Amino acid sequence: MPSQIVSLVVNGEQREFIAAPGATLLASLRESLGLTAAKRGCAQGACGTCTVLVDGRPEVSCLVAVETVAGRSIRTLEGVAAGGELDEVQSAFVDCFATQCGFCTAGMIMVAEALLDRNPDPSDEDVVEAISGNVCRCTGYRPIVIAILEAARRRREQAPQEVASR
Amino acid sequence: MARLRGRGYASVNYPTGMNLGGDPSQALIHATTTGTFVISLSSVDLGQGIKTIAAQCAAETLGLPIGNVLVDTADTDTGPHCMGTFASRGTHRVGNAVIMAAAEARAVMLEVAAEELEVDAGDLETDGTGFIRLKGAQEKGIHITDLALAAHFKHGRTISGRGIYLKEPSAPVPETGEMDPDSCQAHACTAAVVEVDDETGVVEVLELYNAYEVGRALNPAMATQQVEGGAWMGVSHALFETTEPYYPRRDHGPRDFAGYLMPGPADIPLQHSLFLERPAANGPYGAKGIGEMTANAPIPAIANAIFDACGVRLDTMPFTPERVLRGLDALHG
Ligand code: FES
Ligand code: FES
Numbered sequence: 001m002p003s004q005i006v007s008l009v010v011n012g013e014q015r016e017f018i019a020a021p022g023a024t025l026l027a028s029l030r031e032s033l034g035l036t037a038a039k040r041g042c043a044q045g046a047c048g049t050c051t052v053l054v055d056g057r058p059e060v061s062c063l064v065a066v067e068t069v070a071g072r073s074i075r076t077l078e079g080v081a082a083g084g085e086l087d088e089v090q091s092a093f094v095d096c097f098a099t100q101c102g103f104c105t106a107g108m109i110m111v112a113e114a115l116l117d118r119n120p121d122p123s124d125e126d127v128v129e130a131i132s133g134n135v136c137r138c139t140g141y142r143p144i145v146i147a148i149l150e151a152a153r154r155r156r157e158q159a160p161q162e163v164a165s166r
Numbered sequence: 167m168a169r170l171r172g173r174g175y176a177s178v179n180y181p182t183g184m185n186l187g188g189d190p191s192q193a194l195i196h197a198t199t200t201g202t203f204v205i206s207l208s209s210v211d212l213g214q215g216i217k218t219i220a221a222q223c224a225a226e227t228l229g230l231p232i233g234n235v236l237v238d239t240a241d242t243d244t245g246p247h248c249m250g251t252f253a254s255r256g257t258h259r260v261g262n263a264v265i266m267a268a269a270e271a272r273a274v275m276l277e278v279a280a281e282e283l284e285v286d287a288g289d290l291e292t293d294g295t296g297f298i299r300l301k302g303a304q305e306k307g308i309h310i311t312d313l314a315l316a317a318h319f320k321h322g323r324t325i326s327g328r329g330i331y332l333k334e335p336s337a338p339v340p341e342t343g344e345m346d347p348d349s350c351q352a353h354a355c356t357a358a359v360v361e362v363d364d365e366t367g368v369v370e371v372l373e374l375y376n377a378y379e380v381g382r383a384l385n386p387a388m389a390t391q392q393v394e395g396g397a398w399m400g401v402s403h404a405l406f407e408t409t410e411p412y413y414p415r416r417d418h419g420p421r422d423f424a425g426y427l428m429p430g431p432a433d434i435p436l437q438h439s440l441f442l443e444r445p446a447a448n449g450p451y452g453a454k455g456i457g458e459m460t461a462n463a464p465i466p467a468i469a470n471a472i473f474d475a476c477g478v479r480l481d482t483m484p485f486t487p488e489r490v491l492r493g494l495d496a497l498h499g
Binding site: 139 | 213214215390391394397423424428431
């Protein structure tokens, strides 16, 4: 199988690049597009640090052959901070000390974004379930759960104001 | 068939740094033209927070806002020497070196300010917001940005400082074995509350109470993070992790995260942590090391809690359901 040109919509922008046969979405993001927020932890779908959103759903990008998502919309951590401003999830991670070495952080934030998109008012258990495929070796998880609940609260508080200001 | 509850505790004394052939770390600090103090270190931040602690120590010593401090740990080839971030030594060794470097830089800063303001350096003080002012005459002062510019372009001075902390080697006295192996010791105690299912052998850690005497918690939020993240690792060693499973053949051992088990976010205990602060005389602002010890006390505390719950005394980690059940069989036949 020859290399082929693959086109993706990455963080809202059309991107085209040459993908070697069997290239994963993770390798394409990191090596072809220079987007290194998603990390390669286990390369077998078991740690979650490579998580990105494909059409809004969290996927472990190390297990996705890039040609199978051609033309789809990909969201990575780089696309989260709108205009360089941290969003609610990111700022809650900072404020709640939800990161130490940071290796898991990109994946944790992406699963949190996906969770809050479909459930703006998650319970403790919902958050635990959402991050249950993501390994963290440093924090003991609790600060991450607290940060995601806090981000949800901040986003809910902001939402009515946004509606009012329209 | 019952879930049996038990409590156990364990304590740990943990040395800060090492002795062997001596244990030094260096720090260099200099002001840029606009008054940012750059700390050069070879100490690596892998998430434990040494950059934050170094910046805090420098800001406190300089008397300037923490925003005026930049920590650069870029290159261990070209940076000032550091033995490394291990042996729970980073905060103690590097913190002390940074304080020494910042104290030297502060003295130069005040000298140049004295020239600039035509007063005596001994009459100057920092206000913590970025100004160097004349004591008792608050209107007479200069901002560090203006001062750093003046130092470079008018006075031809470098506002800089050098620091090193060395724990000297200490050989044992042959007759007594007496020696001074570490700089200070931190102390901690963890109490664990567990439930043991006597049918399945599964142990669940419900709560951990952590009390830490660390000299001084320079950054209490980060110290708490260290304690609770470390305790998670302790729980993981106590109940889950092993590279040597008890199956007959080595190649049945874990090779990935599917087989090498660790507690996930649903398996974590409720934690309560507090600090007792008894500043160490040789610590940076009294701090001792707190890195590695945080995984230690939870493990024997959990073993003791299992014994309290069901009478099974386990001395091999991890305390797997199989080991608990074998222990119960041995007790009750
Ligand atoms: S790198 Fe993809 S799940 Fe670990
Ligand atoms: S912060 Fe280090 S792995 Fe999560």
